[in-house]
Amino acid sequence: MSRKLYVARSPRIAARKLGEEMLVMAAQGSTLFTLNPTATILWQAADGATPIEEIVEHRICSEFEVTPEEALRDAEALAQDLAEHGILLISEEPITPKSPVQEQLRQ
Amino acid sequence: MPELALQVEHYSTVIAVGGVAVRVNTTDSRFLELLEKRYSGFVSAKQTGEFEFDVELVESTFAKPWTEVSVGHHSGRWFMQRADFRAEWNPATRTATIQQNANAYSMDAVLRIVHTLVLAKQGGFLLHSASAIRNGKAFLFAGVSGAGKTTISRLAPADVTLLTDEISYVRLSDEGEGYVAFGTPFTGELAKLGENTSAPIAALYLLAKGQENRIEPVAVADRGRELLANVLFFAEDPELVHRVFQTACDFIHRVPVYRLTFVPDARVWEMIR
Numbered sequence: 001m002s003r004k005l006y007v008a009r010s011p012r013i014a015a016r017k018l019g020e021e022m023l024v025m026a027a028q029g030s031t032l033f034t035l036n037p038t039a040t041i042l043w044q045a046a047d048g049a050t051p052i053e054e055i056v057e058h059r060i061c062s063e064f065e066v067t068p069e070e071a072l073r074d075a076e077a078l079a080q081d082l083a084e085h086g087i088l089l090i091s092e093e094p095i096t097p098k099s100p101v102q103e104q105l106r107q
Numbered sequence: 108m109p110e111l112a113l114q115v116e117h118y119s120t121v122i123a124v125g126g127v128a129v130r131v132n133t134t135d136s137r138f139l140e141l142l143e144k145r146y147s148g149f150v151s152a153k154q155t156g157e158f159e160f161d162v163e164l165v166e167s168t169f170a171k172p173w174t175e176v177s178v179g180h181h182s183g184r185w186f187m188q189r190a191d192f193r194a195e196w197n198p199a200t201r202t203a204t205i206q207q208n209a210n211a212y213s214m215d216a217v218l219r220i221v222h223t224l225v226l227a228k229q230g231g232f233l234l235h236s237a238s239a240i241r242n243g244k245a246f247l248f249a250g251v252s253g254a255g256k257t258t259i260s261r262l263a264p265a266d267v268t269l270l271t272d273e274i275s276y277v278r279l280s281d282e283g284e285g286y287v288a289f290g291t292p293f294t295g296e297l298a299k300l301g302e303n304t305s306a307p308i309a310a311l312y313l314l315a316k317g318q319e320n321r322i323e324p325v326a327v328a329d330r331g332r333e334l335l336a337n338v339l340f341f342a343e344d345p346e347l348v349h350r351v352f353q354t355a356c357d358f359i360h361r362v363p364v365y366r367l368t369f370v371p372d373a374r375v376w377e378m379i380r
Contacts, residue, residue, distance in 0.1 A: 012345040014352035018359075021328035025335065025352045027345040032335050034328070 007079050007088050008048030008095040028086035039078055046088055048095030052079060121151040124222060125276040125289040130156030135164055138209050145211035148303050149292045160203045169193040176216060178341040187220050196221055219274065219293060220341050227347045230354050231278030235337040238275040238288045240268040244309035245288035246379055247275055249337045254314040257296040258371045267376065271301035274339065280307065286362055310363045317368035320375050325366050330359040
């Protein structure tokens with residue numbers, strides 16, 4: 001059985017959709033990012049409770065012409081990238097305010 | 108037997124930028140003179156300030172000369188350091204202690220950092236931009252080094268009051284109805300202090316040098332991106348980053364933002380009224 005990955009928006013960022021673009025500012029380095037359409041969908045759906053597989057199936061595959069396998073691979077890589085920039089949190093467990101990944105941010 | 112006591116003289120001056128008065132205390136009268144000369148026009152007649160900076164002059168270096176300023180937050184206090192200074196700022200007591208070399212550049216850096224922290228909470232920011240008042244309205248000219256901030260400042264006609272050629276002070280008005288630009292002593296290549304006055308902001312121009320003078324609208328996402336790219340902010344504190352981000356988003360919805368491409372001659376000011 002394959003592992004499930006969960007993603008949640010980091011509480012250490014500020015974000016606003018301006019026009020058609022999602023601008024995100026991370027506290028880490030006070031850095032500004034502009035999310036592309038796929039990253040915007042992933043970021044908006046990152047509620048900590050929905051596995052990334054489901055986000056890909058229901059939100060990304062329906063929007064772009066891409067196979068589920070390819071979309072999942074790309075989405076996982078993208079989530080990892082966003083996590084490295086402090087924008088998303090990733091865990092193999094659902095992410096709640098008391099999750100270890102959230103606790104780590106508070107330390 | 109009476110105790111021996113060393114009498115140390117204390118000297119103070121109050122520097123007010125954006126109406127926020129900072130009293131700087133030192134034991135060195137020559138340093139005080141240097142500050143009063145450096146910030147002339149921004150030295151207030153007040154005896155007290157909203158904030159107190161206690162300066163100790165030292166000859167040490169605190170970091171490698173090429174390193175940028177670092178700002179950290181710990182136990183309710185802010186710590187900032189560069190090669191030429193080390194400072195601790197306590198927002199609760201509104202006091203800072205500064206160890207620095209005897210020059211005004213270090214004080215400039217501390218003032219800028221403290222103002223960014225204070226402004227962030229007040230719905231404002233320092234912006235890498237020139238600014239000027241004409242007909243009672245303030246205009247901001249933002250851009251990276253080389254975009255034309257100094258050039259447009261130098262070309263300003265006599266009826267224009269220059270607020271700064273380098274770093275603008277922007278804050279929501281007391282009534283919360285719009286944004287106001289204040290003069291600053293933070294100078295760029297022009298090396299001329301701004302006038303210590305203020306006016307409501309009528310427009311922000313994103314500068315570009317070109318073959319003709321023209322003003323164009325800017326897409327909303329570009330407005331946000333380019334404004335934020337020019338906001339001075341040093342702290343990695345999530346709450347303050349959130350506030351600055353929200354203020355910038357509010358600003359671009361309230362203040363018209365244009366791209367100003369200009370030929371570097373005085374005619375550009377015919378379009379700015």
